[in-house]
Amino acid sequence: MGAMKNAAAEKRSRKLKRKLSNGTGIADWETADAALLLRTVATVAATGGALRLGYTRDGGAYSVGIYGDGDPYTEYIRPSEDLDAFLRDVLESFA
Numbered sequence: 001m002g003a004m005k006n007a008a009a010e011k012r013s014r015k016l017k018r019k020l021s022n023g024t025g026i027a028d029w030e031t032a033d034a035a036l037l038l039r040t041v042a043t044v045a046a047t048g049g050a051l052r053l054g055y056t057r058d059g060g061a062y063s064v065g066i067y068g069d070g071d072p073y074t075e076y077i078r079p080s081e082d083l084d085a086f087l088r089d090v091l092e093s094f095a
Contacts, residue, residue: 025079040091
């Protein structure tokens, strides 16, 4: 029964990824400005904060957990949005 569940989940995942790639795109951290990302992480860490970088479960958006700026929270950025502008905003808020 476990194998059947895994096969069904894999099929749903393939369908979802195909749908996302035709419309909204797939989030990929490699598209971020590497120097800006490094500077943002270093600045946040230097102030005692932390960032958690990831993706939404379906891969359709970036997820950024922000710690050290009050209560922890998660921001979601779509691939169609300006990821580097978001990183600059985070950097400025911790500088």
